[in-house]
Amino acid sequence: MEQLKFPCFIFFLFMTESLSLPREPQNVDDFSITQKFIDENTGSLTIIAFAQYVQEATFDEMEILVQDVIQYRDKCLAHKTLPECAEIAINLLQGKICAIEGLPQKYNFSHCCSKVDFERRLCFFFNKKADVGFLPPFPTLDPEEKCQAYKNNRESFLNHYMHEVARRNPFVFGPTLLTVAARFEEVAKTCCEEQQKANCFKAKAAPVTQYLKALSSYQKTVCGALLKFGPKVLNSINIAVFSQKFPKIEFKELTSLLEDVSSMYDGCCEGDVLQCIRYQSKVMSHICSKQESISSKIKECCEKKIPEREACIINSSKDDRPQDLSLREAKFTDSGNVCQERDTDPDNFFAEFLYEHSRRHTDLSIPELLRIARVYEDLLADCCSKENPPDCYNHAEDKFNETTEKSLRMVQQECEQLQNSGKDGLKYHYLIKLTKIAPQLSTEELISLGKEMVTALTTCCTLSEEFACVDNLADLVLGELCGINENRTINPAVDHCCKANFAFRRLCFKDLKADETYVPVTSQDFFMSCVDWCQAQNEDLQRKKDRFLVNLVKLKPGLTYEELQSLFTNFSNMAEKCCKVPEPEVCFLEEGPKIGN
Structure with a gap:
């Protein structure tokens, strides 16, 4: 790509x-x-x-x-x-x-x-x-x-x-x-x-x-x-x-x-x-x-x-x-006049800070640069109200490093998950995670978002610029989820992450749990939906399995990741067994309820 x-x-x-x-x-x-x-x-x-x-x-x-x-x-x-x-x-x-x-x-x-x-x-x-x-x-x-x-x-x-x-x-x-x-x-x-x-x-x-x-x-x-x-x-x-x-x-x-x-x-x-x-x-x-x-x-x-x-x-x-461009611009952390310069023209001051930091750190992602800019803005809001502001904002670089290290750990964990789970295992992880936090979205939209997240990680996790690549592309997936319309509503927790702070929404989504406001739609014959697996092959079969997993999470959102993955594996094994018999529909009718309950 x-x-x-x-x-x-x-x-x-x-x-x-x-x-x-x-x-x-x-x-x-x-x-x-x-x-x-x-x-x-x-x-x-x-x-x-x-x-x-x-x-x-x-x-x-x-x-x-x-x-x-x-x-x-x-x-x-x-x-x-x-x-x-x-x-x-x-x-x-x-x-x-x-x-x-x-x-x-x-x-x-x-x-x-x-x-x-x-x-x-x-x-x-x-x-x-x-x-x-x-x-x-x-x-x-x-x-x-x-x-x-x-x-x-x-x-x-x-x-x-x-x-x-x-x-x-x-x-x-x-x-x-x-x-x-x-x-x-x-x-x-x-x-x-x-x-x-x-x-x-x-x-x-x-x-x-x-x-x-x-x-x-x-x-x-x-x-x-x-x-x-x-x-x-x-x-x-x-x-x-x-x-x-x-x-x-x-x-x-x-x-x-x-x-x-x-x-x-x-x-x-x-x-x-x-x-x-x-x-x-x-x-x-x-x-x-x-x-x-x-x-x-x-x-x-x-x-x-x-x-x-x-x-x-x-x-x-x-x-x-x-x-000749040094890694840091001293005027924003070492000068004694930082607060006065900020107060003279705040918008221009913080724009110049972001400009100087971005051109010096081409290895960072766009969301990370915006996070650092927000951290700096909040830091000055605190420091400039103190008796000796320079003593306070002289440590700004430490704050920037802390912010980047937190984001870097998040990316490292995501890439480790890819390494440990493999591409398919990672896809199933994100299909479950995304469906749990946003079950109101359509099945096809959730599948698309899950695939995009996997693509971001498989594309970036072996690159030298791993951090910026993952963070940039993963943030775009959240942009897709949040949508363009300011009135788009999914559920209270997701809406909060989408609208509270643009730079920090990745970190907000990382901590989201299953949506507790969601009421699942019951389905007595849900297990029969995988009967058509018998006629599918390759990519078509994979799409049907992805669809089944998302709908399974929507049906049983209270189950843990491990329980859902185990249930999905059992369904897959049952389907493989039933598709080999002369009358697969009968097999599904008999075996399905045993697994689904």
């Missing part, structure tokens, strides 16, 4: 230049290049936006809107002064969705259509469903059929693919989906020329899927942080990310860059696509125009076109730490 550094977010825009003016001046060449890209991708961007807003809608229903939008674009390109061409793009799009006869009623978003402007945009955003269990399985074609469909009509083939991917990933940013579609087309081009098409698709499509999952997780986590905790936490995340990635950037330059980044997220995470795409372009132009003072690793990226430029910069390596 590609290691992802920081996100860039294009969402959707399709209007003429008169409709797309940024809120602040932008380089004319950059503006024209971005506009050209938008005009050339009108159809694809409309598909993505519609599929993410109205996930249940069919491809045929979506095509009606795409044609309408393209006709509108062409009309406004020819007659820019028409009154209807002055409407804000996202308002226009949502208005057209609401105007499709019977669609709002059919898919239950009429309440959004009764609102206007910002309130309607926010309503559409929060109407998106992260758990897509209500959708039919992702359509799969025989490789020969897939290749024939691609050769017969490339555009239709890719549009269908984009629709299916976008509706299942409603919070993924538009350029990410365009990149995924482009990479999938490359897979199709290559594999359709191979003899072993099925093996080729399986091998080459997997990295594309992993790329999508990784970026989706990051984007949801960051937007969730903004919507739940506000711009201060978002700004802290971006300071840590950019300072680690570009350690030679000056603080003043970083502050200027972050103004554009923050404005970009303000719009992107709330669905204001005009602001989103313009500031996204502005951020990348800013970075590329200051390469000498920002990074030596992005020259080739900046020569690429949209959206390859953005994807390249996201995945570029961290720049080398300046050789």
Whole structure:
């Protein structure tokens, strides 16, 4: 899996230049290049936006809107002064969705259509469903059929693919989906020329899927942080990310860059696509125009076109730490004027501390850097009220080390568990743990979260940068669990960890016990649900077993880990035995109750 550094977010825009003016001046060449890209991708961007807003809608229903939008674009390109061409793009799009006869009623978003402007945009955003269990399985074609469909009509083939991917990933940013579609087309081009098409698709499509999952997780986590905790936490995340990635950037330059980044997220995470795409372009132009003072690793990226430029910069390596940069900045722990400097401009003071600490410690995770920043802020709140503050905050480094050692122990324990239990044993551990603490989540969502946690550990636990890798990826799993919507409620304990403190939620979740408010749903014939194991093989059998284990925990949440694992093993052994007899159903009926009671 590609290691992802920081996100860039294009969402959707399709209007003429008169409709797309940024809120602040932008380089004319950059503006024209971005506009050209938008005009050339009108159809694809409309598909993505519609599929993410109205996930249940069919491809045929979506095509009606795409044609309408393209006709509108062409009309406004020819007659820019028409009154209807002055409407804000996202308002226009949502208005057209609401105007499709019977669609709002059919898919239950009429309440959004009764609102206007910002309130309607926010309503559409929060109407998106992260758990897509209500959708039919992702359509799969025989490789020969897939290749024939691609050769017969490339555009239709890719549009269908984009629709299916976008509706299942409603919070993924538009350029990410365009990149995924482009990479999938490359897979199709290559594999359709191979003899072993099925093996080729399986091998080459997997990295594309992993790329999508990784970026989706990051984007949801960051937007969730903004919507739940506000711009201060978002700004802290971006300071840590950019300072680690570009350690030679000056603080003043970083502050200027972050103004554009923050404005970009303000719009992107709330669905204001005009602001989103313009500031996204502005951020990348800013970075590329200051390469000498920002990074030596992005020259080739900046020569690429949209959206390859953005994807390249996201995945570029961290720049080398300046050789003359010491491991600590003395002004924050040794100076006698720390409290006075803090009081003069607290936000700028703590932002600079996070910047200095992050660029010096590229080995730490983003959550750990935020924890240290919070520890420092709390320490000064205490020390600056004392008679001799320097005597108090001179020991700040010890506090930072204590915080890191606690986080490091957590990661070491997780990696030891992988080593002791193996991949399957670790997966079962997390399926039980996650189901116990959040049994209200759907079975499929819990399975997905469990697999992501296992992927984080199996990916990271053998790397030299084990700590940062595990802590970063595990925190993204919790971001998935907590979700984007600030009103998302699972149960009191989980809600507290999701909303109390962004930096420390990993530690909060570590200490969570089984949800005591959960009332299990009884099922007399629960053991019969594993009868269909007899017809399953390999991955399909494993999915059925995972599903069974999660539902077993939901049925018997009061059992210990050991009791649940023992019960699951007994069920598995019973299933293996019953599947070998002529009448397995009879065997399950006789043997199941003996194990389940």
